[in-house]
Amino acid sequence: MGSKSVDELLENSVGVHFSGFHVDDSEVRKFEDKLQATSATENGYKEPFVIGVAGGAAAGKTAVCDMIIQQLHDQRVVLVNQESFYYDLTEEELDHVHEYNFDHPDAFDTEKLLCCMEKLRRGLAVDVPNYDFKSHKSKLPARKVNPSDVIILEGILIFHDPRVRAMMNMKIFVDTDADVRLARRIRRDTEEKGRDLKTVLDQYSTFVKPAFDDFILPTKKYADIIIPRGGDNHVAIDLIVEHIRTKLGQHNLCKIYPNLYVIHSTFQIRGMHTLIRDAKTTTHDFIFYSDRLIRLVVEHGLGHLPFKEKQVITPTGSVYTGVEFCKRLCGISIIRSGESMENALRACCKGIKIGKILIPRKGDNGQQLIYHNLPKDIANRNVLLLDPILGTGNSAVQAISLLLENGVQECNIIFLNLISAPQGVHVVCKRFPRIKIVTSEIEFGLNEDFRVVPGMGEFGDRYFGTDDD
Numbered sequence: 001m002g003s004k005s006v007d008e009l010l011e012n013s014v015g016v017h018f019s020g021f022h023v024d025d026s027e028v029r030k031f032e033d034k035l036q037a038t039s040a041t042e043n044g045y046k047e048p049f050v051i052g053v054a055g056g057a058a059a060g061k062t063a064v065c066d067m068i069i070q071q072l073h074d075q076r077v078v079l080v081n082q083e084s085f086y087y088d089l090t091e092e093e094l095d096h097v098h099e100y101n102f103d104h105p106d107a108f109d110t111e112k113l114l115c116c117m118e119k120l121r122r123g124l125a126v127d128v129p130n131y132d133f134k135s136h137k138s139k140l141p142a143r144k145v146n147p148s149d150v151i152i153l154e155g156i157l158i159f160h161d162p163r164v165r166a167m168m169n170m171k172i173f174v175d176t177d178a179d180v181r182l183a184r185r186i187r188r189d190t191e192e193k194g195r196d197l198k199t200v201l202d203q204y205s206t207f208v209k210p211a212f213d214d215f216i217l218p219t220k221k222y223a224d225i226i227i228p229r230g231g232d233n234h235v236a237i238d239l240i241v242e243h244i245r246t247k248l249g250q251h252n253l254c255k256i257y258p259n260l261y262v263i264h265s266t267f268q269i270r271g272m273h274t275l276i277r278d279a280k281t282t283t284h285d286f287i288f289y290s291d292r293l294i295r296l297v298v299e300h301g302l303g304h305l306p307f308k309e310k311q312v313i314t315p316t317g318s319v320y321t322g323v324e325f326c327k328r329l330c331g332i333s334i335i336r337s338g339e340s341m342e343n344a345l346r347a348c349c350k351g352i353k354i355g356k357i358l359i360p361r362k363g364d365n366g367q368q369l370i371y372h373n374l375p376k377d378i379a380n381r382n383v384l385l386l387d388p389i390l391g392t393g394n395s396a397v398q399a400i401s402l403l404l405e406n407g408v409q410e411c412n413i414i415f416l417n418l419i420s421a422p423q424g425v426h427v428v429c430k431r432f433p434r435i436k437i438v439t440s441e442i443e444f445g446l447n448e449d450f451r452v453v454p455g456m457g458e459f460g461d462r463y464f465g466t467d468d469d
């Protein structure tokens with residue numbers, strides 16, 4: 001069996017179910033676009049990883065959150081509870097408190113919750129209301145919450161509002177049987193809150209159970225992960241924490257676009273980047289270190305090709321279970337800079353067919369395709385699209401559109417870059433969500449001339465020696 005990623009393990013593990021990504025309505029899309037447009041990345045803050053934990057009352061959400069917090073002890077983690085955002089009860093509601101439905105979505109001040117979350121995402125401290133369960137009102141002082149690496153949003157109805165859901169990088173639903181939840185609730189409310197059994201059961205049948213069926217259970221479909229048995233499910237918690245650690249180590253854009261892969265940085269890689277970005281570096285050194293980096297990107301990109309299991313017999317007579325390289329491949333370089341990546345691809349894939357696309361820069365925003373030569377059977381191949389620079393994304397969109405017009409499947413395209421501007425990543429990933437982008441570094445952005453910054457100048461000129469020096 002080949003080695004598996006944490007994501008694959010999570011998908012296959014017993015007791016953890018992924019229900020995949022869900023497309024929401026257009027209003028939520030607009031909200032998601034707004035979130036991305038104001039993302040902490042672009043404003044220079046490190047965007048927190050937001051985890052939503054939902055489930056019925058007494059399902060074990062708190063235990064799950066506590067275990068995640070404990071295991072992420074070396075990260076700054078903050079827990080924000082939906083219960084803090086209960087509306088204060090009016091005097092009239094207080095007079096009939098037993099008739100008040102605390103399990104209804106309208107019991108929560110979701111606008112205030114959204115406002116707090118917006119600020120935390122932007123790296124600002126917030127005052128979270130300090131709701132008092134005895135007086136049914138928020139009391140002072142409010143709880144000061146500082147910006148953190150991870151924010152856990154916990155609550156029975158935390159998946160109810162699509163705008164709150166859109167803020168989450170991971171949604172967990174704690175799924176515990178109804179009888180276990182009821183037994184826990186009886187114990188908790190009689191022992192800890194001093195309520196009598198009849199009151200607890202009355203509240204359960206009047207509010208808790210109908211709210212679970214009508215509002216909480218229907219949000220289970222939004223979960224990325226469903227954890228049976230709550231805090232008792234140690235395997236699930238371990239896998240979730242490992243996944244969060246992986247995500248925290250990634251660039252923020254990778255949290256938004258699961259098909260964007262930034263190769264793991266080392267001091268060697270940063271050293272190579274330092275050299276090729278230095279305007280004083282000679283053409284000879286520029287080529288040498290670009291080639292080293294390109295080779296790494298190409299090898300990483302090849303790792304995303306499909307594979308088949310293969311067994312061989314080693315010289316000791318043992319069976320080695322490995323994999324077979326994918327056969328139906330081709331490279332397509334975007335002339336001219338993309339041609340600098342062809343040698344590395346040929347060095348890795350003997351005899352690979354390489355086609356070309358020419359998209360000259362006309363002004364800065366309106367590239368036009370003027371030449372292409374693609375393998376005739378390209379529709380049946382996995383395509384490694386080569387271009388060291390992803391800037392505005394205009395060239396990439398033209399090139400990928402041409403590949404699709406020629407029958408290539410979007411999911412069979414791996415776009416290889418040395419450096420990528422966030423603007424280009426947004427453009428390409430939104431338009432072609434099924435392609436993969438592999439890059440060695442994400443840039444700060446573009447300047448007024450649509451050049452990548454910090455960037456490395458005109459790559460083609462520096463690599464092919466046509467710069468002025």
Ligand SMILES: O=P(O)(O)OC[C@H]1O[C@H](OP(=O)(O)OP(=O)(O)O)[C@H](O)[C@@H]1O
Nearest residue numbers: 336337361389390391392393394395460
């Ligand atoms: O994402 P974009 O804003 O479209 O910019 C990226 C394009 O710019 C560079 O090519 P350039 O036009 O400089 O041509 P060259 O490769 O021939 O030097 C690069 O190789 C990409 O093709």
Ligand SMILES: O=c1cc[nH]c(=O)[nH]1
Nearest residue numbers: 086102132133134136
């Ligand atoms: O004040 C509150 C809040 C939630 N549930 C209750 O029973 N009371």
